[in-house]
Amino acid sequence: MCMENGLPSDLLAMLTSQVWLRRNKLRMGEKVPDLRLLNSLVREAFQEFQHAHTVEPSHLSTRPQTKWKPSPMDWFKINFDGVVFQEKNEAGLVIIICDDHGLVMAALTQVIPLPTLLEMVEVLAARKALIFAKELTFDHIILKGDSNIAIHAMTSDVYSATSFDNAIYSEQANKMSYVLESA
Structure with a gap:
């Protein structure tokens, strides 16, 4: 009905949520508002939801969009990234390998202990990708x-003896045919 009448599907979600909440309160013997108030409760919840999910124009990203470019035939593009979980004292390595048509051929994630240097997370992700x-x-x-x-x-x-170079030097010694790109 929402879609037929041009109403947002979020409104249907709010209605469903209010009906379910009312049902559960009735089952638990709790006090519930009159059923005639359901419409106003739904609208209030919907307005609160819209207000909470409104993005101010000043917070919008002005980052330029990048266009995907396929790799040459029979070459594979490997995107790597590292992420830090400070509260757990861990880091994550994320790797995705795509063929020259953009199809995902393999993906890998790995959680590791957080290195002493935060910059090392990206270097370890690159090494793991290789x-x-x-x-x-x-x-x-x-x-x-x-x-x-x-x-x-x-x-x-x-x-050199820097910790970054040490982390990847063994892979450079066994070079494959690879090209490095900055995202």
Whole structure:
């Protein structure tokens, strides 16, 4: 009925919620408002919902949209990212491998102990992406991430003793055909 009358489906959700809440209160022997008030209760709940989910224009992202570009034929694009869970003292590594048509070929997530340096999370995600691709025998890859630190550490021809370089140096020694892109 909501859709036929051009009303938002959220309004139907509010109605359903109010009916269910009323039913449960009746079953528990609790006091319930008169059924004739249901319409006004639904409208109040709907207005509260709309108010809570209204985004102020100043909070909207002005980030430019990026357009997906396919990888060359027989190459695989690997997007990597790291996420930090401070409250749990853990980090997450996220990897998605797509073929040249954009189809997901493999995906991996892994939770690890939080490294001492937060920047290391992205570097470890990049390293895990390389290892994962190698395990799956993807030889020609485009590795894409948004961490300039990880990209710099992996593109550096000079070995150094920094913790970032140590984390990925073993993978550079066994280079596959890969191209690095910054997101």
